[in-house]
Amino acid sequence: EERNVLELIETVKARISLLPSFGLDIGEGSVSLSNVNESDWANEWKKYYKPTKVGKKIVVKPSWEDYEKQEGDLIIELDPGMAFGTGTHETTSMCIRELENYVDETKTVFDIGCGSGILAIAAAELGAKEVVAGDLDEVAVKVSKENCEINHVSDKVVVKHGSLFEVVDSKADVIVANIIADIIKILAKDVSKFLKEDGVFISSGIILAKIDQVCEALEENGFEIVKVERLGEWSAIVSKLK
Structure with missing residues (x-):
């Protein structure tokens, strides 16, 4: 107006x-x-955000929806607000499925560019002993912290503002980054410094046309490609230190 x-x-x-x-x-x-009344567009999208089973265990549910828990379900209650990550996007769901494959109670997980905090929360729900999440966007940090509180994982998940590599001084068993291909190519140079031996790097937000570029960048920096997943127009790459 x-x-x-x-x-x-x-x-x-x-x-x-x-x-x-x-x-x-x-x-x-x-x-x-x-x-269009502001209240209409601000709430209209909620009609289309329903509980979704993303992986074998993880179910992502908005707070305003009811869901009858099934045996084995791990429910994440999520209000994305102004941060990316509802669990329904292909890149997010692929990351969650890979976290299910690699996270257990012995693992420390770093989440680079945490958005709504969904991947960090998923890691905590899957039993990770420690999770550190970071984002350059202050709004994302605020939303992530709120979502961690809603899901009662604030004791396990630390959310930090800034480049994660600048705010951590330890190493992880699993690092997940759901960002974009060009940023992942840059991260490939430093990720290994923050991974334990046999550590796993799960990266997504990669359009199909850039799979080869990202794989090449990872291999040039000491990683071997374990798996390339494709879903719709997007891909996720799982790599390990050689």
């Missing part, structure tokens, strides 16, 4: 009128305007 919407619409109309010059059929090419 604070923007000059009418001026913006005229700009849009002018741009649309140029599209036929590119050989595109724009049909009627009309532009319409309507008002």
Whole structure:
């Protein structure tokens, strides 16, 4: 409402009128305007966020939904707020499935770029003895801490603001990073310094076209590729120190 919407619409109309010059059929090419109450869009998405079984054990459930627990279920109650990570995105679900494969009560886990805290919470629910999560975004740190409290894992999960490698001085058995391919390629240079012997690095947020680039970066920095998972347009790569 604070923007000059009418001026913006005229700009849009002018741009649309140029599209036929590119050989595109724009049909009627009309532009319409309507008002949407803030409360509507702020809550409308909640209708589509339902309890979801992400892996063999982990179930992600919004706080406003009921879910009847099945035998073996580990339930994460999650309100993502303004941070990424509801558990339904392919990259998040692949990471959770791999955490199920590698995390037990003997493992320390680092979560790089924790978003809503979902992966850190999943690791804690799977029994990890210690979890450290970090994010450069202060909102993500706040949301992660809140979600840890909701799920009663604050005693096991430490959430820190900043680059995780700058705020930890120990090593992990498992490091998980659900970010983007280009950042993972950069992380590959330093991850090994923070992994124990035989440590596992689970990385995701990688579009299919960049799988080879990420694998190459990992191998150049002392990792062997254990598994490449694909789901939709995304992939997750599990690697171990050679």
